[in-house]
Amino acid sequence: MASSGQDKTTADSTSGNDEQKKSSNIPDKVVQELNEAYKKHGKSGIIESVKEKLNEWKKVPLNIAITGSSGVGKSSYINALRGMTADDDGAAPVGVVETTASRTPYTHPENECFVLWDLPGVGSPNFPRDSYLEKIQFRRYDFFLVFSASRFTMNDKWLAQQIKQAGKHFYFIRTKIDLDISDNKKSHPITHSMVQVLQTVRSDCMTHLQNEGFTNPEVFIISNFDVNEFDFGQLSERLIKDAPDIKREALTLSLTNLTERIIRTKEKYLKKRIYIVSIASAAAAAVPIPGVGCSVDIAILLEEAVFYRQQLQLDEASFQENAAALNISVNELQRKLNLQSQIISFTSAGLLAFFASLGISNLSENILKLLLPIVGIVIASGISYGVQVHCLNKLLDIIVNDALRIHGEMTKISAKNAVDDIQTTQTEVKKVESE
Ligand SMILES: Nc1nc2c(ncn2[C@@H]2O[C@H](COP(=O)(O)OP(=O)(O)OP(=O)(O)O)[C@@H](O)[C@H]2O)c(=O)[nH]1
Ligand SMILES: [Mg+2]
The missing domain is CATH 3.40.50.300 (P-loop containing nucleotide triphosphate hydrolases)
Structure with a gap:
């Protein structure tokens, strides 16, 4: 795999650029804005512009x-x-x-x-x-x-x-x-x-x-x-x-009260962000993923990873609240559901280790061909871009899956409480009838 990206500024042809836009899933308008930011201010322009886009919803x-x-x-x-x-x-x-x-x-x-x-x-x-x-x-x-x-x-x-x-x-x-x-x-x-x-x-x-x-x-x-x-x-x-x-x-x-549909809708919006975050990270390409041979901006990726975890309420405080709502300890909840997101360490080193564990060297051609939709940035950054889109998708899948499992557990307990309620009422009715 290619080595970490340095800014060699290899110009792309127009047809190449069309191909890039197709493979990135990012609206044309955004691609255009990012390209302009790159032309004016280089990599730092892209990074600033991406950060602004990610916070637009606020x-x-x-x-x-x-x-x-x-x-x-x-x-x-x-x-x-x-x-x-x-x-x-x-x-x-x-x-x-x-x-x-x-x-x-x-x-x-x-x-x-x-x-x-x-x-x-x-x-x-x-x-x-x-x-x-x-x-x-x-x-x-x-x-x-x-x-x-x-x-x-x-x-x-x-x-x-x-x-x-x-x-x-x-x-x-x-x-x-x-x-x-x-x-x-x-x-x-x-x-x-x-x-x-x-x-x-x-x-x-x-x-x-x-x-x-x-x-x-x-x-x-x-x-x-x-x-x-x-x-x-x-x-x-x-x-x-x-x-x-x-x-x-x-x-x-x-929204903070998750239902299955809200989890899925959040997933949809978080997935859309992946391509944009990956552009900024690939453009900066500061830290190599161990054993993979491509570089990322780990601070940008970590911020996004922490955002996923907090959005789907798997951060430490929410996890404790979930355990309390289920009337069990945090350890018991983890033992019961074996949540993969709780095993990942949300630090720079932890995230790099998680990405490295994904077996990226076996990635399909399609992912590696996912081109960075910015005209003028080196091929190596392009490879890094595809890898990051893949890694963030994997991370988000794990977090969404865990959120759904916790939600499922909550629903099961609510249903059980409702049945217990009915049984208590029936017992009371029998008691009254037999008196
Ligand atoms: N049991 C029960 N009590 C509630 C519920 N929602 C609010 N209350 C209680 O109802 C009372 C009034 O609640 P508020 O939220 O102040 O009502 P409000 O509509 O904002 O009232 P105003 O500000 O006077 O217009 C409080 O004592 C609440 O604790 C509920 O869903 N169930
Ligand atoms: Mg009021």
């Missing part, structure tokens, strides 16, 4: 209005979505009396342009309906989430109508389902059925919204105290699906 503003009556759990939802409780620093204040008094933006910890607007409750003496829309600056939002708890109210109906008239999208979120279930259990100890409660609540919300002229209303039933249950995950998925194209990537990468 700059797309997405304004989400969190609205509804007072006390229905709007602020609690924002905290739950951000992976916080009301006691954490910077969390939205939550209270047993009217709490949110002015529109307050909460930025996502991983994306400052992903803004959740915590709005005061509509229809309270402080925020009557006739001045509410003006006070919350109604026109500023991309999406509306209308929150409701307990019964469907006149405020819910009014808000839905206003949003419809403005031609904006809204989702109806029914919170505090945990309370409805436990209350129903207390009032109907013999006939209680969680499924039945969920069905009744859902169909009640749907009927009210249909009566207001919404043919296909979207209703999500959630508990802010349990983001892995009910429709919390589906709601996050739905927001992504409906986000305008340009905002979808930003929204996806900002």
Whole structure:
């Protein structure tokens, strides 16, 4: 294999350049921009430009209005979505009396342009309906989430109508389902059925919204105290699906409550980044991969690897949280699932060792032929580019696979808890019947 890339600046022909663009999967516009950056500032120009591209998703503003009556759990939802409780620093204040008094933006910890607007409750003496829309600056939002708890109210109906008239999208979120279930259990100890409660609540919300002229209303039933249950995950998925194209990537990468579909969507966006990251790393080509004979910029690759791990919640802190949620120790979780990403050391040396272990010398011709889409950079960097695309893909596959396995385990445990719940109820019923 070729030795590490030095900048010999061998000019490529135009047809060669076309071939390069085809094999890189990078949009033409980006290739053009990178080529211009290289012409103007050499390798450092490419590296800067790539870094900017990788962080572009953080700059797309997405304004989400969190609205509804007072006390229905709007602020609690924002905290739950951000992976916080009301006691954490910077969390939205939550209270047993009217709490949110002015529109307050909460930025996502991983994306400052992903803004959740915590709005005061509509229809309270402080925020009557006739001045509410003006006070919350109604026109500023991309999406509306209308929150409701307990019964469907006149405020819910009014808000839905206003949003419809403005031609904006809204989702109806029914919170505090945990309370409805436990209350129903207390009032109907013999006939209680969680499924039945969920069905009744859902169909009640749907009927009210249909009566207001919404043919296909979207209703999500959630508990802010349990983001892995009910429709919390589906709601996050739905927001992504409906986000305008340009905002979808930003929204996806900002989400922290993983479902299988969110993991797969994150994978799609992270894969797209691989080609761009590899350009910067191949252009810099500073450190050789042991035993492979091609060089990379390990700092750029490590930053990206750490980003994958954090995006799919396999970093140390998230892994500990996952183990705690499953009620087992970190070691037990690792023993049980044998997660490959936990064996890799996320340091420069660890990552180089992982890449070297992939048996790169046996790579197929196709990968080695993957050409660096920058006119004027040496062939050796081109080989390094193909190798890096391959290595990052392998690393991402491992991380995605591990995230799916943890998610599968979480789902299994939730299902088991639900079955245990039913069994306990049945035992209680038998006990009551035999008395
Ligand atoms: N059981 C249960 N309680 C919840 C849930 N969501 C919120 N709460 C509780 O409901 C109360 C009100 O929650 P907030 O999040 O402050 O409600 P809000 O809609 O922001 O209220 P305002 O700011 O007054 O408009 C608090 O005591 C929360 O702990 C939920 O899903 N389940
Ligand atoms: Mg509030």
